[in-house]
Amino acid sequence: MRADPPSDEPIHRALGLTDDEAAAIERLLGRAPNHLELAMYAVMWSEHCSYKSSRVHLGRLPTEGDAVLVGPGENAGVVDVGDGIAAAFRIESHNHPSAIEPYQGAATGVGGILRDVFTMGARPIALMDPLRFGPLDDPRSRWILEGVVAGISGYGNSVGVPTVGGETVCDATYTGNPLVNVFCLGVLPTDRLVLGRASGVGNLAVLLGSTTGRDGIGGASVLASAGFGDEEAEADKRPSVQVGDPFEEKRLIEACLTLLDAGLVAGIQDLGAAGITGATSETASRGGAGMDVDVSAVPLREPGMEPFEIMTSESQERMLAIVEPGDLDEVLAICERWEVRATVIGRVTGTGRLRVLDGFDGEVLADIPASTLHEDAPRYERPMAPPPAPSEAEAKAADPGAVPAPGDCGPDLLGLLLDTSWVWRQYDHQLFLNTVEGPGGDAAVLRLKHPTTGADTGRALAITTDGNHAWCAVDPRAGTALTVAEAVLNLACVGARPLASVNCLNFGNPEHPEVMWQLSEAVDGMAEACRALGVPVVGGNVSLYNESRGTNIDPTPIVGVLGLIDRLDRRPPGVRLVAGATLLLLGETEAVLGGSLWGRQRHGRAGGRLPALDLRYHAAVCDLVRGLALDGLLAGVHDVSTGGLAVALAEMALHAQVGFRVGGVAGHAELFSESPSRVVACATGAAVAEIERRAGDAGVAVTVLGDAGGDRLVVDGLLDVGLAEATAAWRERLPGALAAGVEH
């Protein structure tokens, strides 16, 4: 929101509303809106809050499943995980704030996703962060990376929720527009599920937590719903970034969970994008009620704030609780014990209207039908068009399959290795004593304990987040299906079956027809794979306008999948080798290099054809691998994904510091192909024959690759690299690049 719009520009445009949208508001109200009302519509009808460009597509995702308790549309998805326990989880983006102010952008992203989860009555038990940055040789991208990691570390560690995984990917497509997606998982007793509803005329709306300041005004409409232009404009946007206070959030979590335990709230809602406007109108609208908000009662961080600033501020660490008047004293006492500010700012009414008042008996500053902020938000069927097909010459130049075979694949392998432990060692990933498998594995594994009694169920939750822009750039539909497939296979590697998924759809400017086409294709690919693999979608977030200086990012749908391990009597096999063990490949390799890391990163070729995905075969591989992991037949396991068989084998070797020698790999295309539905299994003794037998029964191809052991990484005829040399390349890539310093 600009402080001083040019006098010839109508105010609605300065607030980010189109002329048509302004006219629609006037029709809904039957009169011209005042400045405050216009500001409230502007935040609620922003792309970020209303999903106005994507909503018409999202309905194609499957949302039903046996375990699903709460699907999309609430603050978080919730599934039943047995023993009276439910799991709530959600993923969100904080891309634009993180591009402007990396530390606070990432920190407040963590804070926001936590509130979404404890709003459902769940105690947050784990965070994950899929991150995307520009290339490591770009000093500004390094500045963003360091700031984002420091922000997640600073906020997540202090607020006391472990960060158990995520991804760190660097690619030129994210230069100037990084992606900071944050995923949170919480657990709650199933019978304590709370929904963000305001019901009961006369009930009170109590604002909990931080004071309201000028930070984050217009965050949803100005920052999250437009791309980046020039540097001066970016600097101007900095005041729209909120500032996080993890200590406030920690007390807020404890106070809210205490209130919920005591049964003292009828409804609760976090204040995220669109601040008090969003929280009051959402709770009222969901509950079929209305609300009167006394804007003069809101505790302020600074004097002289205008009502529109108070109503749209995105100041962090605030919650809105709906409380029966008789419970108010007890609510205030619990908040005082946790040193959490609590102020009555509203009353539930039966009018269906959201009114903003200067004192409950004072002047009416705004008066609008609460539901119109949500239900009447515009929905755009924006034009879609696939990008123009490349000429034959262009296609050939982009096809990694056309690169001549390297004489020695060793340098290519070394160039693809990236150890991200520099990132995740800065995150507390062990708090709560649940973390059986933390960052660096195929999926995080968390012991499942009852959230109130602490009783160990002997089972575990598994979570993974996955995304691959290189695949989606080649074919957004097939690439997204491959992404979902990879996530489910990651869960299988730790012995987990998938329960449900959430997603964050990071795309470019929706006003570009090819971006809308990408989004639509990605939704279809996700729907196909989720249906075939039995993974309902219980929540999501769409982040558009990810563009920098006129260039859209490659489409980057990220999926987060929650799985359940039905019995956890031993640690999962993990990404490792055991000296003397036999190495087997489960699944079949299609030797194509389209969309591969090898083609893109080593040879600058981002095109080609993606390997085929047979979802039925994939499900069989997942079932096979899950059973092998659960039954203790694997000494180590890793799915074959980015970087292909070469990187899969190398990562297993590097984690264990044990070499390998394998043969029978026909050429570099087979070595670096990212064809799906494959895992490398490491097994000893009688387990080898048992794996072969089970694979045969499942109709899954099994090939003996070779043996683990020694201090070299050897693929006969293709590569022969010392373990020490590979270890150095792997470990040093990230810290080595960051040592070159940053610029901003």
Added chain:
Amino acid sequence: MSARVGVVLFPGSNCEQDVIEVVRALGGHAEILWHGDRSVGGADAVVVPGGFAHGDYLRPGAIARFSPVMEAVAAFAAGGGPVVGICNGFQVLTEAGLLPGALQKNRGLRFLCTPVDLRVETARSALTSGLAEGTVLRMPINHFAGCYTCDEETLAELRAEDRVVLRYVDNPNGSIDDIAGVCSAGRNVVGMMPHPERASHELLGSTDGLVLIRALLESAAVSSSRG
């Protein structure tokens, strides 16, 4: 073993439930001591757990030391009661003057969550009694300000009086003399940066922390029978 362990909770503490879980798993009783309490109740031992008391905003432990409960903890310690500070708890105990030295930001100026090897340097402390000196234990550190420091005089005193309880085998944070944990002159107050409660189950990758918590419970039982 039914020692009663009081686990101090400041606003911003976050490892209190983890400590309670492990104490109970070993047969001890564990209860929260609220920061505003003016006594340690009937506790036989006190643990000041990890976390970010008061957000660590001024300096780790700098505000927590003024909490009413810390007066009670100091009195309990003065009477010989076993008191153990883990991570942020160690920082609080140094700020409160119950242990010498201070914890500075890590060499490298980054937060570190990673397993480390620790050598037990003395069996004469509330946390290590009964252990073999030289035993190496593996457990995680999880801190930004874990670099132990003190003046040369204090260091000489700690060495001379055998009050370095734990040393890092491979110093992760720049601590002076590789110190990971120290004890008071009375040997009943111990502070350590690594987290024994996180090395408490095979599924978590190590059970080495259990020997320390068990030793604390034994010290608590002794304190209780004396008490």
